[in-house]
Amino acid sequence: MVRRLAFIAMGLTFGLSVLVSIYLGNAARETLIRKNHNFASLLAVNLNSQIFRRFALPTRFIFGRVLLSNPEQYRGLDQVVQSIIQDLQVENLRIYAEDHTIVYSINPEEPGDTGTAPSSVDRAAKAPGPIFDIEETLPYHLAFFKVSLPKNTYRLRTTYLMRAPPGYAPDDEPVPVMGILEFSQDITPDMESAVHFQQLALVVTLLGSGTLMVLLLFLVRRAEHAIALRTAEEQRLLSELHQSEKLAGMGRVVASIAHEIRNPLGIISSSAQFLLDHSKEENTGTNKILQAIYDEAKRLTRTVSDFLDYARPKQPKQDAVRVGAVLDQALSFLMPELNALAISVTRAGEEDAGFRARGDKDLLYRAFYNIISNAAQAMVRGGDLTITLERLAADAQGRRATVLSFQDSGPGFPEENMGKLLDPFFTTKDDGTGLGLPIVNSIITSHGGSLELFNAAEGGAVARVTLPGMRDAE
Ligand SMILES: Nc1ncnc2c1ncn2[C@@H]1O[C@H](COP(=O)(O)OP(=O)(O)OP(=O)(O)O)[C@@H](O)[C@H]1O
């Protein structure tokens, strides 16, 4: 569509340029022709009056009447004519008698010729002023394609009825006719200038419109490119949307199945526990099977619960939570496990751990618990867990974000898995669900905070949690 419009605009510009150049060229030609008409008209009137005064009058006086067959009279007229037209580029000057016989010509061979008079001689006999005709050896539209034109390609022929000037004949008699004057002038140089002007106008307008076209094409190309990019991006987003809609639908189905599984699983594990508690003998084959049922049912329950926590995240409460206290709670719950693994915990950062954040202490507990148990699982041969609690500078609203860094001395996150750590079900552990970090991430982001996972320069994994803080007055 844009391309078609651009081409139409280009076509119009091009057509208009040609029309403008034709119009300008024609206007220039008309002006030059008018200038030549004026000049020829003045020359015809001047010849008429000079011939009358300097030839007709004296000849009548001396010879009684004008008879150009008399060589003396002829020479007299020739002298008058030559004195006027010298240096004026006049060609083929002839005078016709009323019967169209040539009575005078600057070409001495022509006088006496009959039947060669052009039609303009007839027309001039009836016209009040001079008649102009252009004789051409090349049509003007073809001259446009020439760089130079040979002499006499265009000639302006003027034909004029010569009369005695007013006042020389009695009022009641018609003004006597002296003959019909015809002469030509070569106007090729003027026409050549008009052609050159027209060529120049065409070149300039074509260059202008050509530049415009190139610019327009360039813009169209860019617009098309941008549109193509946007369409591709829209397509991609649309297909992603479809995909995520499909996944969300599937997720809902799986979540409801998981929900349905959780209750029977609870019954299975509590029944196994009941049977184990009431069994008289220990270490029998049946007891071992019961224990396996209990362990597996428990593990499955945890997986299902984790999955449900991930698939149906709870909306966090908006309490004022003392972050340090929640952290202490998670640590004290995990302390036996940490001690058993010979992991020492170091608390660093600001002394006062009473920073508050708006949120849900159960969910935050869950998040901290997951991070600490990951660290513990990464340091099976003992190690150090350093937890730094600090506050960032106050933002524009006076809130100070709380940052908790958990740095362990384990092997660190495997570099090749860095991009997958937050993918649900990504795990490198035999008994892991791969839902720990995704749940942490969803809890922290639902609090308006952020989770960063990276390896410390000195080795070991770092999980950094940033939670938006509260104003002191809140
Ligand atoms: N502190 C850590 N050091 C090294 N690797 C870690 C650490 N924490 C997590 N990981 C890596 O990230 C993976 C994903 O962790 P996540 O907590 O999501 O799942 P998981 O611990 O494998 O299983 P789950 O938490 O459900 O028991 C882990 O399998 C492990 O490879």
Ligand SMILES: [Mg+2]
């Ligand atoms: Mg984990």
